[in-house]
Amino acid sequence: MAPLNFCLVSFGGFMDRSTEKKLTESAVDLGNNGKSDAVPELLGLTASESFHVKRLAVSALGKLAGTANSAEVVPVLLKCLGDSNPQVRQYAMKSLIAYGADSEKALCDLQDIAANPSEKDYNRTLAEKAVSVISEAVRIRLEKTESKCQRCSVKINVGEFARSMKAFQRTYCDKCFDEVFLKRRNYDTEIEDKKTIETRSGTLVQSDGERIIADFLHSKNISKLPIRRTDQDHRRICHPSGFLPS
Ligand SMILES: [Zn+2]
DSSP: OHHHHHHHHHHHTTOOHHHHHHHHHHHHHHHHHTOGGGHHHHHHHTTOSSHHHHHHHHHHHHHTTTTSOHHHHHHHHHHHTTOSSHHHHHHHHHHHHHTGGGGGGGHHHHHHHHHOTTSOHHHHHHHHHHHHHHHHHHHHHHHHHHOBOTTTOOBOOHHHHHHHHHHHSSOOOHHHHHHHHHHHHHHHHHHHHHOOEEOTTSOEESSHHHHHHHHHHHHTTOOOOOOOOOOTTOOOSOOOSOOOOO
């Protein structure tokens, strides 16, 4: 067992084994407890002279993704990507993956690791995976922030985005789309229902005022007063009673 002990000491710095054991156990426990108040202690352990402690602290910080403040953790993980020990770099990458889009700043360094011929193969493969996962997370986050319903502010999915853009040229969630679309369609129907007064040209209008104007225009040989209706996509901004043909 002597050579193994020597190995641990030479790789792990000059920390005695019982201290190292205590600190590694502490790092694992703090990660498993899942409490964000463990972050300061774990950040401290990432500066340990033992790479075992460092590696497990970095791993524990990954387990706290979702509860820990990523602005505090990600810069430390980023620093660990440059650690002299390949296993510390490996665990830093795994943890950065756990922080998803919040690890965006690590993308350049991860690309460098993936392309570095002197890096371990397992780290190069992992770096490639990390770049892909984090980039996708960033893309999804961008898409979501850009696609909020303009009426109720809920985040909308790609299908809702396409549906509302096609009909309205603005982003609406399905619920708002249905409400506004139905309201608009009902409004059109309601206007048609109210048109009971016939003009001299035979056009139906809503009021005597409209009839007087229509009859005046008719007397000036503007016989037909076309009414703008909704087009096939129901794109309507306003509801004029009519317009003058050019
Ligand atoms: Zn909405």
